[in-house]
Amino acid sequence: MTLEQEILMKISPSEEEREAIGNRARSLVGRVTEEAKGEDLELSVLLVGSVAKDTFLHNPDLDVFILFPESVPRERLESIGLALGRRVLGTGEERYAEHPYIHGIWDGLEVDMVPCYRIDNTSHLKSAVDRTPFHTRYVRSHLKDAQRDEVRLLKQFAKGIGVYGAEAKTQGFSGYLLELLIMRYGTFKGVLEAASAWKRGTVLDLGEGTGRRFDDPLVFHDPVDGNRNVASALSAHSFATFIHAARRYLGGPSERFFFPRRRGMLELEEMKGMLERRGSGVLVIGIERPCLIDDNLYPQVKRSLDGICALLEGQDFRVIDRAFHVAGGIDFVVELESLTLPPGRYHSGPPAWVDNAYAFLERWEKEGLSRPFLERGHWAVIAPRAYTGADELIRSKMSTAALGSDLREAKVLSIAMGPAAICEKNRAALSALLDKRMNWEI
């Protein structure tokens, strides 16, 4: 038995499981359809997603779309759609992606219930979710039966290496993108072989490619909508990880790519040793985690980490590496060449020939660590640095950093640097910085 057959044994739902899931999905759709009849609108209810396409792994989510006529105003669509979902799922939870939907449980399976418009044609699109029924129909009619297991292998591979899912946290490959890749290259192996040779900017399609150009790492023209890149959410990082994993897997296949070991945290002593060998220092900033869904939270966390690094670099600190960790709170870790800087810094002023040059002289004759002096015609001075410690700087100026909007108000819980920052509380965050192993290498 090949490795891939072994993997399939583990991930592919059995005939019975398929039937049981199918039954649960049908009963859910029946119940929603029943409920929809109560509305004086012509609604249709559609099972979409991996169950509808029979490309699901164990314990799939059920994705049920409620399709509204185009004439219904958006607000009404949302209020009816959410109310309907809540009636069916009981304690359903309202969530927002691009637009609101209800998340809940049906007979032990997680369910997303999403109101959308029933359109004839993707050019009438009002929101990204309106496209989903087209995707489901496309895959159902174009994916060959024998390819469903190839999709499952590819999904599990992407999951194992950490790039499965288009959500902001992962910025990886959506299920639909993986299905299209199988249609494009035929098999799991075919996709990996092709991926080994992908370059940034690779453009793919299923024959319907259009002229629209995208600047994304990978472009896959959506067969149901030529104006869309199915891989638009894919980050360069996930793209690169996939290429690297594909090459490594082809060079030495292993179950680890599909089922990585659990990544534990590194030991504090080990991390201390690593930092000592590099001669660098870490700064760890812990803030409160605001109440946001992941799709809103993660982009802000990434942006905030960039903002913190920019603040440090703007004051001459040199960032070697950075990471973050989201749990009960949010921890930012920045590895710096030096955690402190000398008090004096070269400060460049106006040229001697401008009228306000004297304001510079007056100020710095008093406050400088040198006299002002001329350098290539411009005034300069060795000025005292406002903050010589990275922690001081963050303590005083964090609020001026370019943080994500919802993180700006978050309470700063702790700021520590150097040996003091290497403690149990920060272990997960430090591991995120220092554990550079790929998932399959653990």
Add this chain to the structure above:
Amino acid sequence: MTLEQEILMKISPSEEEREAIGNRARSLVGRVTEEAKGEDLELSVLLVGSVAKDTFLHNPDLDVFILFPESVPRERLESIGLALGRRVLGTGEERYAEHPYIHGIWDGLEVDMVPCYRIDNTSHLKSAVDRTPFHTRYVRSHLKDAQRDEVRLLKQFAKGIGVYGAEAKTQGFSGYLLELLIMRYGTFKGVLEAASAWKRGTVLDLGEGTGRRFDDPLVFHDPVDGNRNVASALSAHSFATFIHAARRYLGGPSERFFFPRRRGMLELEEMKGMLERRGSGVLVIGIERPCLIDDNLYPQVKRSLDGICALLEGQDFRVIDRAFHVAGGIDFVVELESLTLPPGRYHSGPPAWVDNAYAFLERWEKEGLSRPFLERGHWAVIAPRAYTGADELIRSKMSTAALGSDLREAKVLSIAMGPAAICEKNRAALSALLDKRMNWEI
């Protein structure tokens, strides 16, 4: 008596002195003319420079030009010119500016004797020195008698503040440029008032300005040659120093601008304290002084200092300030934010999707201070730094720095940094870095 009258009392040669100098100049010209008759060429001999223009200070140089017909080949002009000079001045010394000339002593005065072409028109110019007779004639016929003392004041002022002379060491104002400035603005005070408002790129002329554009800090169209900027040798530093000095002098005139106190060296303890307050460190590199005239030496010293700083900055050292000192040897001083850097540095590699990415991985999996990792699609690693000390770096790599060509072979005599560099031997060089006073502030 005004300050300027007092200064003039000191610097303006008396009637007797003028006459004595005139006699010595005439006797020299007579002797050269006599000597020139021996050649079978129609040579003429001309006194040029400040004595010819009566704008000289005490102990002027005598500048005697030997004018050759245009038909004489350059080699012949040089050999005859130099031989003639040597015959007149005895142990005359051959020097090279743009072209060779003889330097010697005549009756107690220093003499430059320069062969050049006698041309009708500056458009026939073969070398910059051919222009000098035109300058002398122009000043003699256009400078008013009353302005000669104004020129003297301005020359002494420029000398005092350290910007007199167009030679490479100073990159300041030539005597001719100062004479033109007096003609342009009428008086010493008039020049200073105008200079107070100069901007970088100020363009001046005496009515003959042409269309030719220059990108120099100051432009003065040569009245005898519109294609030349008389201020072309003036550095932004000297230009800025002059503007600043002019403003300061007008705000508070003092003899110090004309006759600055001698700049002594700072005390070692004082300099140690200054560096401690800044938290910075110094690196001092001493090399042999090659046998070059100043006009060739100084540009190379400046270029070499730039090259040394670029070498340091290319390896992540941060230069705060720099200076050099030329005496028996050449000392370069660089003030660094830190004299050492941590062993680990962020090293960026190829993107994951290029074919040679694996060479990077193979190398750094063995040699890295971290595992290679992906960052925005590119490989990166914390790599060990080749040189953690600035002195080590210079010791190993100085020969790869962009040094002046004649300094590349010069023997490195000493490399010291930190407290060890703050010693008597380096005192002059350190003073050049740390003594930021203007000449008139000493």
